[in-house]
Each structure stands twice: as structure tokens, then as C-alpha cells.
Amino acid sequence: MVIACTRDCYDTCIFDDNYKPLKSFPFLGFTCSRGNADLRRNKINRVLSPLVEGKETSLEDSVKYISKIIKETPKDKIIHVEYDGNQGLLTWYYPARLWNLLGTLSIDYSICASEGHEAIKAHYGSSFGALPEEFEKYDSVVFWGSESAVSFIHGWKLLQSKYKITVDVRISETARRSDKYYLVRPGSDGFLAVGVMKRIFARGVSADILDDEATLREYVNSYTWDEIESVTGLNRKYIEELGDLYYDRRPLTIIGFALGRTYYGGDAVSLISLIPALLGLRRGFFYSNSQGWGIDFSYLRGLHLSKPARIAPMGKVGEEVEKGNIKVIFAWNSNPIHSLPNSDRIVEAIKEGRLTLIMHDPFINESVKLSNVVIPSPTFLEKRDVVYSYWHDYLVYNEPICEPKGVDEIRLMRLIAKQLGISHPLIEEDEWKAVDYAIRRTGVSLEELVKNKVVKVKRYYDGFQKVKVNPLPRLKEPPVGEYLVFSSHPNHTNSQFNEIYDRPKPIVYNCCYEGEGYLESDFGKIRVIFKISERVPKGVYYMYKSGLFDLDDKPVNSIVNNAINEYGGTPQINFTKVRAILK
Numbered sequence: 348m349v350i351a352c353t354r355d356c357y358d359t360c361i362f363d364d365n366y367k368p369l370k371s372f373p374f375l376g377f378t379c380s381r382g383n384a385d386l387r388r389n390k391i392n393r394v395l396s397p398l399v400e401g402k403e404t405s406l407e408d409s410v411k412y413i414s415k416i417i418k419e420t421p422k423d424k425i426i427h428v429e430y431d432g433n434q435g436l437l438t439w440y441y442p443a444r445l446w447n448l449l450g451t452l453s454i455d456y457s458i459c460a461s462e463g464h465e466a467i468k469a470h471y472g473s474s475f476g477a478l479p480e481e482f483e484k485y486d487s488v489v490f491w492g493s494e495s496a497v498s499f500i501h502g503w504k505l506l507q508s509k510y511k512i513t514v515d516v517r518i519s520e521t522a523r524r525s526d527k528y529y530l531v532r533p534g535s536d537g538f539l540a541v542g543v544m545k546r547i548f549a550r551g552v553s554a555d556i557l558d559d560e561a562t563l564r565e566y567v568n569s570y571t572w573d574e575i576e577s578v579t580g581l582n583r584k585y586i587e588e589l590g591d592l593y594y595d596r597r598p599l600t601i602i603g604f605a606l607g608r609t610y611y612g613g614d615a616v617s618l619i620s621l622i623p624a625l626l627g628l629r630r631g632f633f634y635s636n637s638q639g640w641g642i643d644f645s646y647l648r649g650l651h652l653s654k655p656a657r658i659a660p661m662g663k664v665g666e667e668v669e670k671g672n673i674k675v676i677f678a679w680n681s682n683p684i685h686s687l688p689n690s691d692r693i694v695e696a697i698k699e700g701r702l703t704l705i706m707h708d709p710f711i712n713e714s715v716k717l718s719n720v721v722i723p724s725p726t727f728l729e730k731r732d733v734v735y736s737y738w739h740d741y742l743v744y745n746e747p748i749c750e751p752k753g754v755d756e757i758r759l760m761r762l763i764a765k766q767l768g769i770s771h772p773l774i775e776e777d778e779w780k781a782v783d784y785a786i787r788r789t790g791v792s793l794e795e796l797v798k799n800k801v802v803k804v805k806r807y808y809d810g811f812q813k814v815k816v817n818p819l820p821r822l823k824e825p826p827v828g829e830y831l832v833f834s835s836h837p838n839h840t841n842s843q844f845n846e847i848y849d850r851p852k853p854i855v856y857n858c859c860y861e862g863e864g865y866l867e868s869d870f871g872k873i874r875v876i877f878k879i880s881e882r883v884p885k886g887v888y889y890m891y892k893s894g895l896f897d898l899d900d901k902p903v904n905s906i907v908n909n910a911i912n913e914y915g916g917t918p919q920i921n922f923t924k925v926r927a928i929l930k
């Protein structure tokens with residue numbers, strides 16, 4: 348028996364039935380502070396009973412209550428919000444069938460990685476990049492907008508002994524532990540990528556994997572060095588040095604998710620992804636490999652037979668609630684008050700009775716505490732599921748090792764459907780048959796998976812023969828200002844693990860201010876603790892992306908930028924223009 352950790356994490360560690368991380372590649376017998384505490388955590392801070400308006404209720408009555416709300420609300424005013432709290436196919440994807448069948452609003456799953464997926468796909472046909480085994484072949488690596496030393500510990504382990512270069516907006520942990528780092532202004536990476544390619548062209552290229560090298564040459568040469576220097580804040584000398592490092596060493600490029608969340612971040616990812624191709628490296632980058640396995644996520648979500656009323660960008664859910672476009676949120680696998688932009692609008696609407704929040708979660712989190720209805724869910728240690736990774740190519744058949752608490756996502760979905768009087772093949776299809784069908788293109792069958800528990804994907808989807816140079820973006824200069832950016836916390840995955848490691852305080856690392864005060868943006872104001880750090884340059888404010896609540900318990904996301912990027916609709920959370928006000 349094995350168990351894969353299903354949290355939103357590059358590594359997707361696989362454990363044996365004693366819950367020890369596998370010694371095999373790429374897990375290498377170690378895990379993170381959360382993986383080490385999972386068995387202990389599983390008994391703490393759990394939702395143990397359904398709650399309706401704060402009162403313990405039977406499952407039957409809570410399902411009746413939920414069904415009544417669904418019946419009484421126009422379907423285009425109900426939205427389901429689910430993200431990657433558990434990456435299992437049956438936990439995250441399959442239960443969306445009920446909502447797609449009802450024709451409610453759906454989110455666009457854009458909060459994290461969709462921007463870069465679309466940007467890379469435009470050139471490569473697929474965002475599928477280097478596999479763990481391929482990481483080992485390089486003698487150097489560029490971490491571009493990636494805090495791998497914290498967010499991706501097994502990838503970091505494989506790359507630790509290489510020559511390491513980091514591009515960031517502050518001296519991150521990854522930058523500190525690298526051989527070289529380059530700091531740019533937030534949102535200016537597209538310009539840096541152009542500078543790097545200018546240098547590579549100047550050195551002379553002979554790659555034949557780009558379909559139109561001449562157009563790329565003309566494009567990068569249409570930008571002047573003055574322009575590139577002034578936008579990035581980096582001297583030409585350093586940009587050329589980075590170009591030379593690329594040219595001489597042909598490194599692997601780790602393209603971090605943070606880039607998709609900055610100013611026109613898709614443009615930056617698009618151009619960065621072309622650098623390895625210009626050097627003749629076929630899949631010389633890694634972003635997220637989730638699209639490389641060919642898993643049919645749409646089938647799991649029932650989109651072959653149903654359709655949402657409308658797809659709402661995740662960045663705009665707060666705003667849509669404020670405008671009255673959304674009256675009911677049904678959330679699982681997600682902590683919307685913590686993680687969605689402008690979630691203070693959601694809090695206000697619940698308090699004023701304009702919105703009903705229904706939460707299905709194993710743990711008592713900030714959204715659960717505020718919600719009108721709560722249903723307990725089992726954790727990944729308590730249910731069967733099929734799990735994939737967005738880095739390595741193993742599929743895993745997870746089996747329970749702890750006594751289940753609560754009702755799983757599929758059973759809850761079917762109970763609600765029954766109460767609503769809905770019978771439909773989408774609800775009734777055996778979920779294991781659906782999984783077997785959804786993984787057909789991986790070359791792995793469910794039968795094989797059940798038998799062997801961990802199986803390598805057999806076919807890969809790596810796109811075009813030639814890398815397409817077009818479309819090339821017309822880069823926009825990021826407006827001058829001071830910007831708030833976020834990154835991963837070593838002891839938390841997003842909002843999770845406050846039961847074991849206390850919720851992080853709202854500390855804003857910056858160059859110049861110390862003490863309590865306010866951080867203000869066009870969207871609102873939060874009360875925070877400023878801390879001076881030599882690792883953060885002027886014009887940058889840095890917070891962890893965990894424990895996103897201010898000193899008054901107001902969501903930090905009250906103030907983040909909800910502007911939507913152009914490729915995958917990811918909000919510009921990392922490009923929030925702020926002002927610091929000391930008390």
C-alpha cells in the first residue's frame with residue numbers, strides 16, 4: 348500500500364504504509380515539515396459534524412438544507428469554488444459534475460498556473476517540460492521567479508549541486524543559496540528575457556528547433572538596451588552576463604508560478620520559455636507537467652455532457668459577490684476567504700446575509716468558521732483516490748490508512764443530487780470507470796494501477812515538432828511604483844497547517860519601515876507589521892502566501908490586485924501597487 352501526498356505541491360511525495368517517504372528516485376527518503384507531521388495533524392482541528400448556521404445537524408438535514416438553497420437560487424447566481432487542496436482525481440475533479448449538470452457558474456481555475464500553461468502552450472503545443480530524470484542531465488539551472496529552495500524541495504535537492512542562477516525581485520532563499528542572482532523590478536521579466544536573447548543572438552545561434560528564428564531575432568532587436576535597462580532596473584553588463592551564462596552553460600530553466608501572477612505575466616513566461624529553444628534545448632524548461640500525461644480532466648468534470656452557465660475568473664469572484672452577481676458559494680478543496688482576491692467582499696456579504704457560503708472541508712479553517720453550512724470531509728489519508736503529480740510522471744493509487752471522518756466528495760454530490768431529484772448518467776456513472784476512462788491516454792489502466800499502486804505514465808504529450816516563435820507579445824512597461832509580492836512559506840502549504848505550525852503573522856518585509864502600520868492599495872487597507880530586511884530592495888514589499896490575515900483578522904487579499912492576465916486569466920496578485928503608512 349502507498350499514499351501520495353495530495354497537497355498543491357510540485358513534489359507529490361509518495362509514502363509507504365508506515366508513512367515513510369519512499370527511498371526511490373525522486374523522493375529519496377525525505378519529506379517536508381508538513382509531510383512529517385501529517386499523521387499527527389490528521390487528528391487535530393477537524394470538522395467532526397455537519398453544521399447549519401452554527402448548529403450541529405445530521406447529514407440528512409444538512410443535505411436537505413443545501414438542496415433547498417440550490418432550489419431557491421437562480422443557477423447563474425450559484426458558483427462552485429474548488430482548487431487544489433487535494434489533487435486526487437475523485438476529490439478535486441469528479442464532484443464538479445453535479446454543478447456543471449445544474450448549470451451553475453464555474454470558476455476558471457486560474458488562480459495559480461493557468462497563465463503560464465497557456466503562454467508556453469502557444470509556442471510548444473504543450474506546457475510539458477523536463478522530467479525529474481532530465482533535471483539530472485544539466486550542469487546548471489536558472490530559477491526564474493521560483494522559490495524552489497522552499498516550494499519545491501525535491502526538485503531543489505536534484506539541482507542543489509549544479510551551478511545555480513536565480514532571477515527574482517528580492518534576495519529569496521533560492522537566490523541566497525545560488526551562485527549568482529539577478530534582481531529585477533516586479534513585472535519586468537519579459538524585458539529581461541528579451542535582453543538575454545539579444546545577447547544570445549549576438550553570440551551566434553545555430554539552433555534548428557525554432558520554426559522562425561529570423562522573426563525572433565528581429566523582435567528582440569526591436570527593443571533597445573536603454574529600454575531594457577530602464578524597465579528591468581538592471582545594468583546592461585549584468586543582462587549580458589546572464590545571456591553569456593545561458594550561452595555557455597545551456598542551463599535548465601525553472602519557470603516559477605509567481606510570474607503568471609505579475610503584470611502581464613503570460614508575456615514574460617512566453618519569452619522566457621523561448622530561451623532554451625533558442626539554445627537548441629527541446630524541453631529545456633520546467634513549469635508544470637500536469638498537461639503532459641493526457642489525463643482527461645474535462646471528462647472527469649462531466650463537460651462532455653454538461654456546461655456551466657458562465658465561467659467566472661477566480662480573480663473577480665470577490666467583486667462579483669460585491670455586485671450581487673453571486674448569492675451562493677459551494678466550496679471544497681479551497682479556503683476562499685484566505686486565498687481569493689478581494690475576499691473581504693465575500694466576508695462582508697456573508698455577514699450582511701447577501702451570500703450563503705457552503706464549505707466542505709476536513710479542517711476548521713477561516714472560511715469554515717464564517718460559513719452558513721459546513722460538511723466534514725475525509726482527508727487524503729482516509730479515502731481511495733488516484734493521484735498525479737505536476738512534476739514527476741507517477742500515477743498513484745491511494746488507499747486509506749486512517750479511519751475516515753465525514754462524507755467524501757462523491758457521496759455528498761450524490762446525496763445532494765438525490766435530494767434534488769436528479770438522476771443522470773453523469774451522477775450515476777461508476778467513478779472508477781470514469782477514472783479508468785480519464786487516464787486512458789496515459790497508457791496506464793486502473794487495473795494496473797490497483798495492482799501495482801505506483802505506475803509510470805507510458806505516453807507523453809509534448810506538443811509540436813518545431814517550437815513556434817509566434818505569437819510574440821508587444822511588451823508593456825510596468826508602471827513605476829511600489830509593489831507587494833508573495834511567496835511560499837516553509838511550514839505551510841497555502842492556508843494549511845495552522846494546527847501544527849502557528850498561523851504566520853502579517854509581516855511585511857521591506858527595505859525601510861519597522862513597526863506596526865498600514866499597507867494600502869486601490870482595493871483597501873490592512874494593518875500589518877513592517878520588518879526591515881536587507882534582502883528586499885526599495886520598491887518591493889514581501890509577504891508569505893500563508894496566514895493571509897492582518898492584525899485585525901481582515902484578509903490580506905482585501906488589498907490585492909484583481910486585474911486579469913491575458914493568457915490564462917490569472918490575477919496580478921504579485922503586482923499589487925501599495926503605499927506603506929506607519930502608525
Ligand SMILES: Nc1nc2c(c(=O)[nH]1)N[C@H]1C(S)=C(S)[C@@H](COP(=O)(O)OP(=O)(O)OC[C@H]3O[C@@H](n4cnc5c(=O)[nH]c(N)nc54)[C@H](O)[C@@H]3O)O[C@H]1N2
Nearest residue numbers: 492493494498515519533534603604605834835839840841
Ligand atoms: N512550502 C511550500 N511549498 C509550496 C507552496 C506553499 O505554500 N508552501 N505552494 C505551492 C503552490 S500552490 C505554488 S503556486 C508554488 C509556488 O512556488 P513558486 O513557483 O516557487 O512561486 P512563488 O513562491 O509564488 O514565488 C517565487 C518567487 O518569485 C518571486 N517573484 C515575485 N514577483 C516576481 C516578478 O515579477 N519577477 C520575478 N523574477 N520574480 C518574482 C518571489 O519573490 C519568489 O521568491 O509552490 C508550491 N509549493
Ligand SMILES: Nc1nc2c(c(=O)[nH]1)N[C@H]1C(S)=C(S)[C@@H](COP(=O)(O)OP(=O)(O)OC[C@H]3O[C@@H](n4cnc5c(=O)[nH]c(N)nc54)[C@H](O)[C@@H]3O)O[C@H]1N2
Nearest residue numbers: 430432433459679680681682686707724833841842843892
Ligand atoms: N495573496 C495571495 N493570495 C494567493 C496566492 C498568493 O501568492 N498571494 N497564491 C494563490 C495560489 S498559487 C493558490 S494555489 C491558492 C491556493 O488557495 P487554496 O485553494 O485556498 O489553498 P489551500 O490552503 O491549499 O486550501 C485548500 C483547502 O482544501 C482543504 N482540503 C484538503 N484536502 C481536502 C479534501 O480531501 N477534501 C476537501 N473537501 N477539502 C480538502 C484544506 O483543508 C484547505 O482548507 O491561493 C492563491 N492565493
Ligand code: SF4
Nearest residue numbers: 352356359360379382
Ligand atoms: S507538501 Fe509537498 S513536500 Fe510536503 S509531503 Fe506533500 S508533496 Fe511532499
Ligand SMILES: [Mo]
Nearest residue numbers: 355459460604
Ligand atoms: Mo498555487
